[in-house]
Amino acid sequence: MNRFGLLLISFSVLLGANAFADSTMDEPQNCFRGPFESYEKWETVMNKKKPGFDIEAFHRAFPAEKFNQRKAELDCTDFTYQSDQFNVEGFYLAPKSPEKQLPVVIFNRGGNAGFGYIVFGTKMDLPAELASEGDIVLGSQYRGASRHLSNNGNDEFGGADVNDVLALIDIAKTLPQADTSRIALVGWSRGVMQSYLSAKQLPKLKAIVSIAGNADLTQAVVWRPAMEKVYAARIPDYATQKHQRLAERSVINWLDKLPPAPILMLHGTADERVSAEQSVLLAKALNGAGHKNKLILYDGDNHSLSNNRIQAFTEIKTWLNQYL
Template identity: 50%
Template structure:
């Protein structure tokens, strides 16, 4: 329970206060503690990452870029309640006053459990680049990912954790300057599965972008048998309902249930060793047969992170969002 003094302080520290006594349990700036300064951030990485090269990092992300992001974007970490669990989320938005409402990108991360957690560094790279183009970027860390939060729940890899994505809709509506009528969904790797599952329940999403996306978890397991360990650990009652549970998580099995007028952008590297490019090419074929609006972009020679075509990918995404969020 917040005291009156604490609540008053909260109002002065962050623009995201409207839900402080509703879904939001706590919130603070991402630029906190060691992340308040560039040197603190670098020192944190040097102490926690075994192969951290400060010279290489500084060339890639200089202090001037850090200061620019800090000065031009709000970055807020928050804890919200879903199904009685405390789940962590975050958002980034431009600070500067604008003469129009800002469209939203709901970003769904990859990985499972704590793996794939969106760190401060990740927020300041891809998500910040999107936000700098005039978007509010919001995401969930999913239940079961935050070791420092009590009652955090368990990641079911496309099960009840999809509720964590859907629940962000109520939070989005309270963000200052938000255009809650213009929302896109974007997922990377496992996050694409989250996105496909979520939009079945959110028919007003304007468009969906899937990067290195999983479209058939049966196929994924055949290509990477180690994934079955994840399924056994994460998916409730997996051993007794294997076929049914995997089908539920495979959009290739139910693409006809997606909102018919929601354009889909598929981006994939053809040398992706984690999620084979066939996930996107086959889904594109299914969408074509359904006459569902879509575009497929394959980046030759690129990997799961599209590191070789990073800027081309970002330009493609921003151009797509500018077309369908208006």
């Protein structure tokens, strides 16, 4: 068991046997384990298992110095937890041995079911950037995404799986180093929807960051008809209640339900998965409602903001530092 797991056990003993009921980080494991124990092992595994692996691009995007710095400065933990009656996977990143309480950022991933599962390299990307800024970062893989857990449930694409996000806040409240009066939500793609749906239940939320997300799923499926298959496969009662189910998941329909947390929206104008017009539409609606927001469009960039990641991450960190 790693040092973070021992911290959780010690803290639970201090609070009593029932302190972690239904909101525990179970089976904690250090992210820097096995093939990710060293930079050399990570590189070797990628080279063997990823077809067409570009080792030079890998070195440019994630040099050894960055890996070693992350490992030296950050705690990174994979864990399981209970959400409703299901077993769900989550992850945690934070500075090692903080001298004061830190704000909490809930990172909401994109994709659906196993597609978009947060792998080690993704943890070392934006989540690690935020942890390096002095934030505690918690994220969920969502129910229905696990490759090994039993009783993992089904992804409902913005249905009951929103509870998987909210349960992370209950977990944060058990961490002595977490200041849960300062919480922000950061979502990418489908994770933007998860953030807005969760925000409805978080009146004291401090900030929201939306990266390449939809605001109106009804319009989104017209623009990208291929998503109809995802919606039909994941959303309960979609065949008979399509309009209602999409409306329930579209923040544009219930802006008045959001807390007053300032919203930063980032979007590439050449996004092939989510139209940038979704963020434009939401920004106009937020302006009309008097809700503080900022929209940044990256001309010609894609869903991953591949051409502007440094600028985008700087904008995100600045936003969170300002409001957390």
